[in-house]
Amino acid sequence: xxxxxxxxxxxxxxxxxxxxxxxxxxxxxxxxxxxxxxxxxxxxxxxxxxxxxxxxxxxxxxxxxxxxxxxxxxxxxxxxxxxxxxxxxxxxxxxxxxxxxxxxxxxxxxxxxxxxxxxxxxxxxxxxxxxxxxxxxxxxxxxxxxxxxxxxxxxxxxxxxxxxxxxxxxxxxxxxxxxxxxxxxxxxxxxxxxxxxxxxxxxxxxxxxxxxxxxxxxxxxxxxxxxxxxxxxxxxxxxxxxxxxxxxxxxxxxxxxxxxxxxxxxxxxxxxxxxxxxxxxxxxxxxxxxxxxxxxxxxxxxxxxxxxxxxxxxx
Amino acid sequence: xxxxxxxxxxxxxxxxxxxxxxxxxxxxxxxxxxxxxxxxxxxxxxxxxxxxxxxxxxxxxxxxxxxxxxxxxxxxxxxxxxxxxxxxxxxxxxxxxxxxxxxxxxxxxxxxxxxxxxxxxxxxxxxxxxxxxxxxxxxxxxxxxxxxxxxxxxxxxxxxxxxxxxxxxxxxxxxxxxxxxxxxxxxxxxxxxxxxxxxxxxxxxxxxxxxxxxxxxxxxxxxxxxxxxxxxxxxxxxxxxxxxxxxxxxxxxxxxxxxxxxxxxxxxxxxxxxxxxxxxxxxxxxxxxxxxxxxxxxxxxxxxxxxxxxxxxxxxxxxxxxxxxxxxxxxxxxxxxxxxxxxxxxxxxxxxxxxxxxxxxxxxxxxxxxxxxxxxxxxxxxxxxxxxxxxxxxxxxxxxxxxxxxxxxxxxxxxxxxxx
Numbered sequence: 001x002x003x004x005x006x007x008x009x010x011x012x013x014x015x016x017x018x019x020x021x022x023x024x025x026x027x028x029x030x031x032x033x034x035x036x037x038x039x040x041x042x043x044x045x046x047x048x049x050x051x052x053x054x055x056x057x058x059x060x061x062x063x064x065x066x067x068x069x070x071x072x073x074x075x076x077x078x079x080x081x082x083x084x085x086x087x088x089x090x091x092x093x094x095x096x097x098x099x100x101x102x103x104x105x106x107x108x109x110x111x112x113x114x115x116x117x118x119x120x121x122x123x124x125x126x127x128x129x130x131x132x133x134x135x136x137x138x139x140x141x142x143x144x145x146x147x148x149x150x151x152x153x154x155x156x157x158x159x160x161x162x163x164x165x166x167x168x169x170x171x172x173x174x175x176x177x178x179x180x181x182x183x184x185x186x187x188x189x190x191x192x193x194x195x196x197x198x199x200x201x202x203x204x205x206x207x208x209x210x211x212x213x214x215x216x217x218x219x220x221x222x223x224x225x226x227x228x229x230x231x232x233x234x235x236x237x238x239x240x241x242x243x244x245x246x247x248x249x250x251x252x253x254x255x256x257x258x259x260x261x262x263x264x265x266x267x268x269x270x271x272x273x274x275x276x277x278x279x280x281x282x283x284x285x286x287x288x289x290x291x292x293x294x295x296x297x298x299x300x301x302x303x304x305x306x307x308x309x310x311x312x313x314x315x
Numbered sequence: 316x317x318x319x320x321x322x323x324x325x326x327x328x329x330x331x332x333x334x335x336x337x338x339x340x341x342x343x344x345x346x347x348x349x350x351x352x353x354x355x356x357x358x359x360x361x362x363x364x365x366x367x368x369x370x371x372x373x374x375x376x377x378x379x380x381x382x383x384x385x386x387x388x389x390x391x392x393x394x395x396x397x398x399x400x401x402x403x404x405x406x407x408x409x410x411x412x413x414x415x416x417x418x419x420x421x422x423x424x425x426x427x428x429x430x431x432x433x434x435x436x437x438x439x440x441x442x443x444x445x446x447x448x449x450x451x452x453x454x455x456x457x458x459x460x461x462x463x464x465x466x467x468x469x470x471x472x473x474x475x476x477x478x479x480x481x482x483x484x485x486x487x488x489x490x491x492x493x494x495x496x497x498x499x500x501x502x503x504x505x506x507x508x509x510x511x512x513x514x515x516x517x518x519x520x521x522x523x524x525x526x527x528x529x530x531x532x533x534x535x536x537x538x539x540x541x542x543x544x545x546x547x548x549x550x551x552x553x554x555x556x557x558x559x560x561x562x563x564x565x566x567x568x569x570x571x572x573x574x575x576x577x578x579x580x581x582x583x584x585x586x587x588x589x590x591x592x593x594x595x596x597x598x599x600x601x602x603x604x605x606x607x608x609x610x611x612x613x614x615x616x617x618x619x620x621x622x623x624x625x626x627x628x629x630x631x632x633x634x635x636x637x638x639x640x641x642x643x644x645x646x647x648x649x650x651x652x653x654x655x656x657x658x659x660x661x662x663x664x665x666x667x668x669x670x671x672x673x674x675x676x677x678x679x680x681x682x683x684x685x686x687x688x689x690x691x692x693x694x695x696x697x698x699x700x701x702x703x704x705x706x707x708x709x710x711x712x713x714x715x716x717x718x719x720x721x722x723x724x725x726x727x728x729x730x731x732x733x734x735x
Binding site for chain 2: 029041043050056057062063066070072073074075076078081086100110113114115
């Protein structure tokens with residue numbers, strides 16, 4: 001009798017744990033579907049779809065911003081402005097684990113921090129190329145397998161990855177572990193762990209160099225900054241807890257040895273950082289980094305000019 | 316017998332005619348001239364009439380080129396209960412010059428159309444009934460990155476109430492678009508907060524602004540006077556999204572604060588003198604909670620009330636309409652078929668208790684008769700596309716008393732005007 005009871009308790013516990021993990025990873029309309037669910041009609045039509053994958057619309061971005069746009073008619077995560085839209089007054093803690101109007105970790109496609117973006121990932125579905133798309137071609141725009149839209153990186157049906165990131169991007173496997181963020185989601189503090197850079201490397205694979213000493217190793221004609229490395233390499237300040245002049249950068253939470261990843265320096269959705277002087281790689285700017293032809297393009301960097309270098313290296 | 320009679324009559328008639336009509340050649344010519352003159356006049360009148368028609372046609376054509384609006388719509392008996400009309404409206408024309416419009420409403424006299432944009436400068440744009448631009452405005456001291464006007468409505472004085480998703484407030488404007496005040500919470504008015512801090516009556520000339528993102532509160536006692544700052548008012552725990560005002564000036568709001576999705580109803584807000592620093596404590600009724608079960612909401616977008624006092628809430632992410640009286644009554648819209656809902660957003664109800672639901676991802680407006688105990692699906696209109704009468708993510712709807720419908724067509728960057 002006690003064995004049966006124990007077995008039943010174990011099964012129930014496993015089911016509860018499974019259901020919790022699904023809800024925690026995704027939530028809302030993105031996952032948790034049942035056999036009798038009729039949520040599919042929110043985005044799909046079985047026989048009268050206008051877009052591929054039976055979608056109700058040919059533009060994935062237009063569909064996504066129906067909830068996640070600036071009007072916030074169906075979500076608190078406003079990816080156009082890079083704001084979290086729920087609210088928590090200065091004196092009252094709400095259920096949200098993110099303060100009102102806090103900046104989203106991914107940046108914004110139209111504004112960021114209330115200022116118009118100076119660079120974005122173009123998710124209009126018309127661009128099918130990426131900088132450093134092939135090994136050895138850093139600084140070169142190279143065709144990738146698919147055009148870019150929201151679903152290139154995110155799986156609206158839910159995923160085992162952090163922030164419903166796809167497990168396969170541009171044919172490459174992606175695994176982005178989620179660090180426990182508690183009962184409520186945290187949109188302004190990084191909760192990603194190992195594997196974060198694998199998402200970026202799915203398209204920008206020539207930048208994904210992880211070996212020690214990479215910055216001084218000639219590789220296919222150029223040198224490149226190492227990623228997936230400990231922040232304190234060479235005695236750098238902790239960019240997350242120390243920073244410089246009030247500016248900090250997020251590290252991946254990989255235990256005691258917090259790790260520099262692509263998103264430490266870059267905002268994947270879009271950045272409003274200002275690029276002036278040598279940092280402006282465009283035709284009117286003073287600097288000329290290879291391949292960059294767009295005036296004031298901030299290359300998705302989190303801080304103005306080359307602030308991301310100084311926050312760590314503090315030269 | 317009868318044949319003989321007819322023959323006799325013919326024989327008798329012929330001599331009479333020949334004998335009695337004796338016309339001279341001059342008279343015949345004169346008669347011919349008179350007839351010719353008559354014909355000439357007829358032709359002239361006909362020509363004049365044709366010219367007049369041609370002129371009218373040219374005039375209408377030129378008018379159409381200047382103002383591309385179809386001929387005045389035929390007004391059908393739209394208002395008043397009891398009619399059996401249940402056919403869909405037809406497309407009239409579109410109003411352009413907008414960037415991703417999301418909300419729409421009308422002035423009390425129905426002569427002005429207010430539209431909120433979610434793209435570019437994110438302004439409230441005002442058009443006349445023919446679609447001509449009249450005005451545009453935004454909250455003071457905000458740039459486009461700090462504001463996001465969504466749903467709105469007007470009270471009987473013409474004051475415009477706009478929910479701002481980034482500013483977490485309801486912004487009040489005059490009919491002409493002059494900023495009056497901001498409701499920062501269920502018991503917090505911006506001018507009330509300022510009046511308490513300056514410890515005196517609010518001068519008529521005072522101007523003020525508050526940006527919840529930069530946390531800057533500024534005011535001037537006179538227009539050209541010194542600018543002062545005040546500490547952050549600590550706005551309330553709420554996130555107003557939907558807004559509708561009934562004929563009694565009661566304001567119905569949906570609140571989508573995380574974990575606390577609900578409906579708030581304020582009585583007689585038009586009696587508040589906005590901008591004058593009055594005490595603000597309207598004690599709204601609140602109902603609903605976050606969730607997917609019956610009686611719970613996930614991003615309720617708008618609420619309207621029928622003639623029997625029943626509330627209809629577009630429960631966006633749950634894909635249904637939630638109906639309330641004093642308590643939760645029932646819900647509808649899930650399932651399959653034309654009457655099923657995918658992502659209900661804007662709502663409106665007409666004088667015959669026909670409920671209009673804008674389904675954002677089905678790119679259509681679905682209409683239900685809710686006058687009885689249960690809703691009856693009547694028809695839907697619209698489909699996905701970019702041509703006249705087709706929608707690309709519609710979001711909100713306004714209806715006037717002549718049977719005109721104004722629908723925001725977000726990704727087609729326009730307002731579509733339909734009519735019965």
